[in-house]
Amino acid sequence: MSDPEWDLDPKFDFIEAHRIATGSRVSLDDIDTQMEGPFRGKDHGRAFTHQAVEDIRNLQYRMFTEAKQSLLIVLQAPDAAGKDGLIRKVLGQMNPQGCRTYPFKVPNSEELAHDFLWRIHACTPAAGKVSIFNRSHYEDVLVVRVENIVPKSVWKERFELINDFEKLLVHRGTRILKFYLHISHEEQLERFKKRLDDPTKHWKLNAGDYDARDKAAAYREAYEDVFEKCHSKDSPWHIIPADKKWYRDASVAAIVRQTLQEMDPQLPSIDADLDEIRRLYERESAELQANKK
Numbered sequence: 081m082s083d084p085e086w087d088l089d090p091k092f093d094f095i096e097a098h099r100i101a102t103g104s105r106v107s108l109d110d111i112d113t114q115m116e117g118p119f120r121g122k123d124h125g126r127a128f129t130h131q132a133v134e135d136i137r138n139l140q141y142r143m144f145t146e147a148k149q150s151l152l153i154v155l156q157a158p159d160a161a162g163k164d165g166l167i168r169k170v171l172g173q174m175n176p177q178g179c180r181t182y183p184f185k186v187p188n189s190e191e192l193a194h195d196f197l198w199r200i201h202a203c204t205p206a207a208g209k210v211s212i213f214n215r216s217h218y219e220d221v222l223v224v225r226v227e228n229i230v231p232k233s234v235w236k237e238r239f240e241l242i243n244d245f246e247k248l249l250v251h252r253g254t255r256i257l258k259f260y261l262h263i264s265h266e267e268q269l270e271r272f273k274k275r276l277d278d279p280t281k282h283w284k285l286n287a288g289d290y291d292a293r294d295k296a297a298a299y300r301e302a303y304e305d306v307f308e309k310c311h312s313k314d315s316p317w318h319i320i321p322a323d324k325k326w327y328r329d330a331s332v333a334a335i336v337r338q339t340l341q342e343m344d345p346q347l348p349s350i351d352a353d354l355d356e357i358r359r360l361y362e363r364e365s366a367e368l369q370a371n372k373k
């Protein structure tokens with residue numbers, strides 16, 4: 081499926097490089113944010129992504145027609161780490177008939193009147209579909225914890241509730257891929273500056289983003305707990321080095337493509353009588369030709 085021109089070191093496995101190991105605690109500070117993987121620079125990475133996106137589209141088409149399996153992609157990240165760019169350039173390139181993005185913001189009063197998974201469950205993918213979560217139920221053990229929105233006795237029970245919820249989705253035939261976009265403190269500030277310098281990005285500016293920067297250590301600890309408690313073979317986390325936007329896009333595209341290849345969606349079997357349909361076509365086209373004369 082891949083174009084040989086962009087073939088990479090065949091030993092480089094994006095899933096192995098970025099999927100976290102089960103049962104060990106991740107230390108985000110020890111993970112490189114600037115990695116370039118097997119690529120010979122930005123242009124090589126971008127060309128690879130282009131091909132991977134094409135392959136993802138074809139595989140998603142098969143999954144849509146098969147209408148059995150589904151895929152849930154969860155994106156979590158600090159502000160300005162590039163969730164929007166990744167969706168625009170990679171994930172949002174799938175056919176919108178079978179793929180939808182759901183951004184999760186501060187819950188409204190109706191959502192708050194239900195359990196924390198109520199609004200999430202409603203957005204999970206039906207058979208044949210892909211859901212992309214821009215933020216997710218993990219906010220309920222991240223921002224909610226760091227900002228003390230609910231007491232510890234409440235949020236600490238949620239890790240297990242999340243695991244049970246995700247097991248339910250897997251049981252129904254959903255593959256889950258969870259991505260954390262990992263940027264450095266320095267790169268984040270640089271991106272905040274670019275937003276300040278660009279009037280078309282001013283709508284993204286938010287004083288609260290600086291507050292979250294002050295709480296970076298608390299967020300880091302909260303994320304590390306998530307990676308420890310809510311990672312499994314069937315619902316894995318990947319930590320994506322995201323200082324280089326092109327590497328972020330290429331590595332996520334590679335992991336999504338490999339996962340869809342493993343899912344191996346099949347075009348549906350044909351009930352229609354093809355010989356009969358061919359006969360009908362030939363009759364119509366002969367009639368059309370005859371009328372032209």
Ligand code: ATP
Nearest residue numbers: 158159160161184185186187215219220223224284
């Ligand atoms: P950007 O990276 O462009 O800033 P964003 O995902 O931060 O995008 P915003 O509209 O800035 O989008 O912020 C959404 C906010 O909603 C985030 O601060 C997030 O923490 C908050 N949020 C999401 N889910 C919850 C939740 N369950 N409880 C409280 N806050 C939440």
Ligand code: MG
Nearest residue numbers: 159160286289
């Ligand atoms: Mg924000």
